[in-house]
Amino acid sequence: xxxxxxxxxxxxxxxxxxxxxxxxxxxxxxxxxDSLQALAAADRNLVAVTSxxxxxxxxxxxxRALPAQLVEVGIAEQNLVGITAxxxxxxxxxxxxxxxxxxxxxxxxxxxxxxxxxxxxxxVVGISxxxxxxxxxxxxxxxxxxxxxxxxPNLTVIAPADNFETREAIRYAARATRPVYVRFGKAALFDxxxxxxxxxxxxxxxxxxxxxxxxxxxxxxxxxxLLAAAHLEDRGVAARVVSLHTxxxxxxxxxxxxxxxxxxxxxxxxxxxxxxLGEAVASTLLQAGLHPxxxxxxxxxxxxxxxxxxxxxxxxxxxxxxxxxxARQLLGD
Amino acid sequence: MTDHExxxxxxxxxxxxxxxxxxxxxxxxxxxxSCLDILNVLYHRVxxxxxxxxxxxxxxxxxxxxxxxxxxLYTVLADCGFFPDAALDTVGEYQSPFVGHPTRKxxxxxxxxxxxxxxxxxxxxxxxxxxxxxxxxxxxTLLGDGELAEGSNWEAAMAASHYxxxxxxxxxxxxxxxxxxxxxxxxxxxxxxxxWRAFGWEVRTxxxxxxxxxxxxxxxxxxxxxxxxxxxxxxxxGVSFMENVGSWHHRVPSDGELAxxxxxxxxxxxxxxxxxx
Numbered sequence: 190x191x192x193x194x195x196x197x198x199x200x201x202x203x204x205x206x207x208x209x210x211x212x213x214x215x216x217x218x219x220x221x222x223d224s225l226q227a228l229a230a231a232d233r234n235l236v237a238v239t240s241x242x243x244x245x246x247x248x249x250x251x252x253r254a255l256p257a258q259l260v261e262v263g264i265a266e267q268n269l270v271g272i273t274a275x276x277x278x279x280x281x282x283x284x285x286x287x288x289x290x291x292x293x294x295x296x297x298x299x300x301x302x303x304x305x306x307x308x309x310x311x312x313v314v315g316i317s318x319x320x321x322x323x324x325x326x327x328x329x330x331x332x333x334x335x336x337x338x339x340x341x342p343n344l345t346v347i348a349p350a351d352n353f354e355t356r357e358a359i360r361y362a363a364r365a366t367r368p369v370y371v372r373f374g375k376a377a378l379f380d381x382x383x384x385x386x387x388x389x390x391x392x393x394x395x396x397x398x399x400x401x402x403x404x405x406x407x408x409x410x411x412x413x414x415l416l417a418a419a420h421l422e423d424r425g426v427a428a429r430v431v432s433l434h435t436x437x438x439x440x441x442x443x444x445x446x447x448x449x450x451x452x453x454x455x456x457x458x459x460x461x462x463x464x465x466l467g468e469a470v471a472s473t474l475l476q477a478g479l480h481p482x483x484x485x486x487x488x489x490x491x492x493x494x495x496x497x498x499x500x501x502x503x504x505x506x507x508x509x510x511x512x513x514x515x516a517r518q519l520l521g522d
Numbered sequence: 523m524t525d526h527e528x529x530x531x532x533x534x535x536x537x538x539x540x541x542x543x544x545x546x547x548x549x550x551x552x553x554x555x556s557c558l559d560i561l562n563v564l565y566h567r568v569x570x571x572x573x574x575x576x577x578x579x580x581x582x583x584x585x586x587x588x589x590x591x592x593x594x595l596y597t598v599l600a601d602c603g604f605f606p607d608a609a610l611d612t613v614g615e616y617q618s619p620f621v622g623h624p625t626r627k628x629x630x631x632x633x634x635x636x637x638x639x640x641x642x643x644x645x646x647x648x649x650x651x652x653x654x655x656x657x658x659x660x661x662x663t664l665l666g667d668g669e670l671a672e673g674s675n676w677e678a679a680m681a682a683s684h685y686x687x688x689x690x691x692x693x694x695x696x697x698x699x700x701x702x703x704x705x706x707x708x709x710x711x712x713x714x715x716x717x718w719r720a721f722g723w724e725v726r727t728x729x730x731x732x733x734x735x736x737x738x739x740x741x742x743x744x745x746x747x748x749x750x751x752x753x754x755x756x757x758x759x760g761v762s763f764m765e766n767v768g769s770w771h772h773r774v775p776s777d778g779e780l781a782x783x784x785x786x787x788x789x790x791x792x793x794x795x796x797x798x799x
Contacts, residue, residue: 265677268643275647280579298637303644307626307634
């Protein structure tokens, strides 16, 4: 089990994590790879499709253990998704695995048409999503994928927050009867859920109650929202934290409940502020006549600065300290 | 059906296709007429699929990559009994399941297509599924000339021979025209046979309107490699004033043009019947 990247959390944030009893997790990427291999070992019908990405997808052990169930297509993402759709149309449980940046931009038309318009139950897995590749630059970032894929019918879009949500998302995808997109990163974080947690696609998980401000987060920003809530509690602010692991379909009741019960709402995502979770939540609230104090925290519409994933999170305020500060500003404190 | 019977049937199907496009007020006339004989052979002689076996996991698959020529596919599927002929009068109508490109709403259609360069990768996945399941079915796709400029075809061309998918066949409706003009002027795809052979495929070149040649090329797979059939066709085949005229790519015949085209095709049918005695 790898320790959470030290640069991702300040000493103060690590202290709060310790106080909350959060256990170090391992990279969601590793959890995904082991989960997929376990499912494949029990189901010969499950096939992984990779685009020279078995190493970056941690699927080399899968390939060695179950060589007949891993299809390599070379660096050819369009072909990867087309093949995944063809396999799925013929009854295979196909998982196309590729870095989210390439998968959801270069092969967007294949996702839209071959998987989603044909509505075959193939799965596309965007690895090293968001700004996981950090200083490699914007070619390797996927800050557009949630926006692009939210607009495509039949597709379920999931960004798990921790190992539990990743494992459950992959299990869900394996039994889904419609196409699914799952995206996650490769940094070791913390486990956020207790042993009694339950995962259901499309159903948010409330990690912490509170009625001053709600932090509605998705993917690997949820841990920062949770730490921020604890940090805010020390300053007399009761913050709710909701993991919206399923960005589409969005859990409207969870969003509306937060909108009705909390004075302020903050959304958090490792994605552009355009078209992602924040705008999905905003439209849900507005169309229900709710207009709490509201802020979208994500990546602004500008060239992303250079730096590691941790640098970028800190720079754009996706950290315990940054989110707590934004929440206080929003509450007018 | 004999070659002669298929040829007679084709004159009837071409008339049906033209009436369909005229009625719908939209469609891809030239390409539909050029690929119709290929579809006629596939569905009547090669593909092991019928309305009764349309959901059978072991059926042969056909994916129409050049989805814009859907009217030809609809015409042949109706002829094979996948749905009543009268349904063709609803193509493109409000809330009709018959869209202007193939969709799975239509009985017999395997995958939704229409954007070019998608059918071959999908077919590759289907052919892989057959291999993984040790199932004997074959997978066929139909490509267009202009479509070959899409790079995804060449990704799939590499992968199909890498995996020695001898259950996969791609047929090129080689009418040499695309919407802007002759393919060799828009973006040359020649030398076609050399390209596909270099990518590891078996290449067979036939007259795309000759039933014996088409049957010979399509009936048997190649050994240990995917099969690429270059079907030399005539865009607008069967109607004198449409043949090899680029503007008929998606032009809809007027009432007078329809009447003239139907008369020509009826005359062709009549002469075929007389030739057979």
